[in-house]
Amino acid sequence: MSKTFIGLKQDDVQALAQQLNELLANYQILYMNVRGFHWNIKGENFFELHVKFEELYNDLLLKVDEVAERILTLGHQPLHAFSDYIELSSIAERKQVSDGREAVESIVDGLAQLVARQRTVLAAASDADDEGTAALMSDYISQQEKSLWMYRAYLGH
Template sequence: MGKNFIGLDTDKTQKLTEVLNELLSSYQIFYMNVRGYHWNIKGENFFELHAKFEELYDDLLLKVDEVAERILTLGHRPAHAYSTYIEKSEVPERKDVSDGKEAVGNIVESFGKLIAKQRELLSLAGEADDEGTVALMSDYISQQEKTVWMYRSYLGQ
């Protein structure tokens, strides 16, 4: 059993990195979806949703960078091609969405996929004794669970 430069099992971090790259792919597609919602939103809630979507895509961009840097910290290479993102993302690409409720519904669905993937990563990171990834995923999950509650409340759910 080999160890990487931060003292973690290389076989376990290989698997962890594969799943982190799946998460990175989902974040990238989700980010572009939300940019599209921001650009294309129309209707009576335009001002509120336009601002809310900008706040969300700014946060998603930070998370894209943090996940990529975590992969690098584990000694691997982050995915960096949109063809890979499309292939590995669990968040589907959304095009030409201008209806606010549809966009918010897609956001709730996407967060559900991210949270599930992050829970998987919590387990894998725990098995690998990777406290850095555990902490990152735990922070994301607790933030996003509250965000999902707020977006679902907007939808009247």
């Protein structure tokens, strides 16, 4: 069985690259959703949420780049067309959201989907002995679990 330049099995890497491209699509849709929330938020929590949404979309954008670079490290090409993101993402595109509670509920849903998807990637990466992808997913999961707790607390859950 042939191996990649980083010593992983080609078949394992092919499957991981596909999963990472699907993760990338979800990140891109959530990023654009949060960007829209930041721009359009209104109401009594405007100042608080405007800042929180900016922090979140900056973090999501960093992770978009890291996931794309991981795909490249595995020897594959990251998707870069928005039409691919729409097709592959399980996170729904959100439009015209200006209500803070609705935006935070959407963020909670999106982060929960990312965490679940990253657990699947983590398991596949571990099975493939891909420590680089596994470590990345593990870091993301622990950060986003805390964010989920905080956003849920904001909602009173």
